[in-house]
Amino acid sequence: MDLRMHRLVLGLAVITAIKACDPETTGQWNRENIRQSLQQWWKERITSGENIFLFDLNNSKLFPFYQGFWENQDERVITLKNEKLSQIVWQWVGRLPSDGFIYGDLSLLKNKYGNYTFIYPDLKTGLQGYFVNKEFQYGEEVKVRGERCRNGVKELELVVQHPQIIWRREIQTQNNIGSQRQRMDPHERRSVYIGDSTIPGAGEGIFAKRRFQPNDLISYFGGLKTFKENFLFQNMTDSELEDAGSYFYNFGVNCPSHWNINIDLVIDTPHPYRNIVQYRTTLGHKINHAFPLSKIKKYQKKQNISKLASNFRVENARDIPCIHPFLGKLICLIAGMLPNGTNH
Structure with missing residues (x-):
């Protein structure tokens, strides 16, 4: 090797x-x-x-x-x-x-x-x-x-x-984000915290509590496992589309084939779970995102919103499919070189 x-x-x-x-x-x-x-x-x-x-x-x-x-x-x-x-x-x-x-x-x-x-x-x-x-x-x-x-x-x-x-153990589904949703996963609690993002207009973000080595796990990205047609609708206004499309990840298309995951499956964090008071088991959804509204509207017109791709704005890190001990198959945010207090 x-x-x-x-x-x-x-x-x-x-x-x-x-x-x-x-x-x-x-x-x-x-x-x-x-x-x-x-x-x-x-x-x-x-x-x-x-x-x-x-x-x-x-x-x-x-x-x-x-x-x-x-x-x-x-x-x-x-x-x-x-x-x-x-x-x-x-x-x-x-x-x-x-x-x-x-x-x-x-x-x-x-x-x-x-x-x-x-x-x-x-x-x-x-x-x-x-x-x-x-x-x-x-x-x-x-x-x-x-x-x-x-x-x-x-x-x-x-x-x-x-x-x-x-x-x-409680696998997240389309209708269940977890009964332990107001507890922070032990690894998350030791590794990251929530604060006001240093990126203008981004709201909250996650910050590193400790120094990460390259390829370290920073945070898990959990949420409802669902499909885009369940939260992106043809009759939405521009602001509704932008809001609804700002907290999901194309899960299925990025999973290894032997997991046998539907390629259209996504992980979404809808309201009210974007508030850490209501959901904080995993904090990967607090990564700062950039979802172009023009792209959402393009696929809305074609009535083909299932092809919409999430667009993460993450520096010094990458996302990969991984296995959480009690939530099952999720997405992990993996580190490049991140000093303490680095914002995502």
Whole structure:
């Protein structure tokens, strides 16, 4: 795998001062630079292929990992284990680290259900609880307080955060944006905040709470999964069209084919959910947009509004399809180089 692919897939900084993970010993708990240590470990494992496998979700079988994995439409997920020496298992949720990881024991490879931990791609935040078919069902937020090498596999020290809050799986649909809509996703809460945009006339925007490395997850873009004909109508005024078309993303056309998503499906954030008092589970809809009214009217005249494309005005970032732990398949905003306080 070339350097460009390493950056695309792993989004790793160059780290030289972190001790390698000894395959035959248990190390001391490390509570400094936890994320960098885990990133470096993953980089070494992917490069060497040591203890790395591909797990087939359809038949629960493991296959050898190969370096051309990302160039192919291979739907199997990367799995790391050292069964002879360790009970710990790490498994990618999707094809990219921006989808997060499942962390648990060897039962993860055999059972359809059990108690495991979803680790967000920041490698600092997680959700610990009950899973069915590798999907989080309900549980509590956890913080990664420490990590150590245990027989060649990284072990995590997890601490429960906000035990009074139980997160539950709830896929967003055309009619349901979520019963937890007034809670901020744990990763969002650690990563971004809402403020007045520095772009004139843009209203509110999201700002970075911390420094992001290239390819880091900044924010999730969630909302109602619907179709344009459900909110863009032929009899709308210019102002109504501009308002209705200002908070949606063409989801289906940008999804990988193996997701089997209708290409006309969009993610929309209508009123009143544009107000963070009413919806703040994900904050990607607060990215500043630029939707040309002329383009909306053009397709309105042709009665072909389903072809309207969203036009994001986002600097130093890109949007990609990703998998949220309890909301399911969404869009992620991925970082370029963003200093603290950068506005989108």
